[in-house]
Amino acid sequence: MRDVAIIGVGCTNFRGRHPDKTYFELAYEAAKAAFADAGIDKADVEAAVYGIYNDFFQRQYQPDAFVHDYLGLPPIPAVRVNTGGATGGSALRIGYAEVASGLYDIVLVLGVEKCADCYDYNTKNPVPEVLRAILYTSDMTYDNPIGRTAASGFALAVIAHMEKFGTPTAEQMAKVSVKNHGNALKNPRAQSGMKITVEDVLKSPKIVDPFKRLDNCLYTEGAAAVVLASRRKVADMHPKKPPIWITGLGAALDWAHPGNRESIAEFHGCRVATQKSYEMAGITDPLAQFDVAELHDAFTGTEIMSYEDCLFCEPGDGGRLIDDGTVWPGGKLPVNLSGGLIGCGHAVGATGLMQTSEVVWQLRNEAGARQAPNARRGLVQSIGGTLCAWTVSVVLERVD
Amino acid sequence: MADKKLSKKDAFYRAHAARLRLPEEKLRPLYDDELDGKKGPNEPFEVPDKMDVFFKYSYGGQSRFFREILHNERLMGSKCPKCGKVYCPPRSACPLCYEATEWVELPGTGKIEAFTIQHYSTSAFVTKVPFLVAYVRLDGSDFLMMTNIEMDDVGKAHHGMPVKVVYRQEKSGAMTDIYFEPLNV
Numbered sequence: 228m229r230d231v232a233i234i235g236v237g238c239t240n241f242r243g244r245h246p247d248k249t250y251f252e253l254a255y256e257a258a259k260a261a262f263a264d265a266g267i268d269k270a271d272v273e274a275a276v277y278g279i280y281n282d283f284f285q286r287q288y289q290p291d292a293f294v295h296d297y298l299g300l301p302p303i304p305a306v307r308v309n310t311g312g313a314t315g316g317s318a319l320r321i322g323y324a325e326v327a328s329g330l331y332d333i334v335l336v337l338g339v340e341k342c343a344d345c346y347d348y349n350t351k352n353p354v355p356e357v358l359r360a361i362l363y364t365s366d367m368t369y370d371n372p373i374g375r376t377a378a379s380g381f382a383l384a385v386i387a388h389m390e391k392f393g394t395p396t397a398e399q400m401a402k403v404s405v406k407n408h409g410n411a412l413k414n415p416r417a418q419s420g421m422k423i424t425v426e427d428v429l430k431s432p433k434i435v436d437p438f439k440r441l442d443n444c445l446y447t448e449g450a451a452a453v454v455l456a457s458r459r460k461v462a463d464m465h466p467k468k469p470p471i472w473i474t475g476l477g478a479a480l481d482w483a484h485p486g487n488r489e490s491i492a493e494f495h496g497c498r499v500a501t502q503k504s505y506e507m508a509g510i511t512d513p514l515a516q517f518d519v520a521e522l523h524d525a526f527t528g529t530e531i532m533s534y535e536d537c538l539f540c541e542p543g544d545g546g547r548l549i550d551d552g553t554v555w556p557g558g559k560l561p562v563n564l565s566g567g568l569i570g571c572g573h574a575v576g577a578t579g580l581m582q583t584s585e586v587v588w589q590l591r592n593e594a595g596a597r598q599a600p601n602a603r604r605g606l607v608q609s610i611g612g613t614l615c616a617w618t619v620s621v622v623l624e625r626v627d
Numbered sequence: 628m629a630d631k632k633l634s635k636k637d638a639f640y641r642a643h644a645a646r647l648r649l650p651e652e653k654l655r656p657l658y659d660d661e662l663d664g665k666k667g668p669n670e671p672f673e674v675p676d677k678m679d680v681f682f683k684y685s686y687g688g689q690s691r692f693f694r695e696i697l698h699n700e701r702l703m704g705s706k707c708p709k710c711g712k713v714y715c716p717p718r719s720a721c722p723l724c725y726e727a728t729e730w731v732e733l734p735g736t737g738k739i740e741a742f743t744i745q746h747y748s749t750s751a752f753v754t755k756v757p758f759l760v761a762y763v764r765l766d767g768s769d770f771l772m773m774t775n776i777e778m779d780d781v782g783k784a785h786h787g788m789p790v791k792v793v794y795r796q797e798k799s800g801a802m803t804d805i806y807f808e809p810l811n812v
Contacts, residue, residue: 383742
């Protein structure tokens, strides 16, 4: 396999709604920024991978073909990837494989999502209809008819984890919300930067036990793009900005009917994907070897479970890392300096690539007010599907 | 030619209400500013729309599961003749052994493995909150089934609580034909 670098990134603002832009116009904004950041022309791109999750959100099946047209990339090949919340990470994985295999030297990986054109005319609010659109991606025969939501799936896992380990506590989960909303204050692209307290989170309305409103990630519209290049291309180009190398990558798809798993109290697939990426990158002590991590905080409780699944600590001990400051800015391994899905937002297909962009900026020392000092190696975790069916784990490094 | 007498606004709302099968009052007055010409030439132009597809859906090899519920109020699982594992929801083949399964009747009782209270849900369910969604470990099955638990006081649900299947009187051949309630009511 050939070495693969990220040579350019671009990300739109993450907002609750971009009424002035369609999904393909958002994609254009991210692609243009990524090409400029990489110092390439669109004519240099040899293939594209599009991460787009929900066709209902876009009000368009096969939206990737229209993105490709709008970006002016025909007739180069392109493929669309959809793995729920992990769509962005999965798109990165496919782009990586296309470059590592030697098939192409420069690949555009672009994620986009535009959810809030969905609208519930009965409550005069987009959110219930966004949820209904999401539930078309749950099992239509057995799960969809019973009124569950993505949140209740993850809630069941967090509750099972609590039954098994006694954690995370409501206060520990609230601290994750305080941290991520606070981090988002320093990210101009973030949808929901807020200075809040643990009390604010605990007093926010219940959504799905044990999650309150401020424990949840956001419904977000946005796009993010990454330009991948082979080592040969990087050597030819002499890029102005330091290339960021993908040194580890692992992925898994767990049982989509979580009732068939051995346990719903841990995300086994997530652990498998993480271990694969760590073996590839030579990570044996993640807390010491990573300088930043962007984890898929769909919910506060699942961010804490991710500390465990990413092997930052023993199973059941994740709550300690939010209590003792480890994952806060200035801590040993700051998690979600972008604000994460809770503070920056969850524009599903774009999310994994927003997280990737954030780690790239951190490793290039371009993250402004939220910059972690001397960041050289970072982790991106992208998860999706019912109770974390899909996981993609990516290790990124700056090697000067 | 009756349409010609309608105002621009009435024609717009009537056309969309018919197409979306929504009462006109659900759409009014969300688009009045547009129809009254109050929007600038470059402001976003929004219109009502929906996507739908009708089905005559086949449950395939899982058909008997729904047929037994509809006609006989029996809960069926599927058993692998090789490893002996019993699935509910059923599967016509065992994913572990790649063997065809056999139908077995389940007692319809079980215990709550994990549950959550939905205080908010999709537009199809948002008026029904709060309600319970749970993984139930069914007696006679080796796996968990996601289902609704119906009880007067949702706050009394607990881990390990014994539950039993209930068949709705009015059935539609869907998973909602059954739900669970506490065993001791």
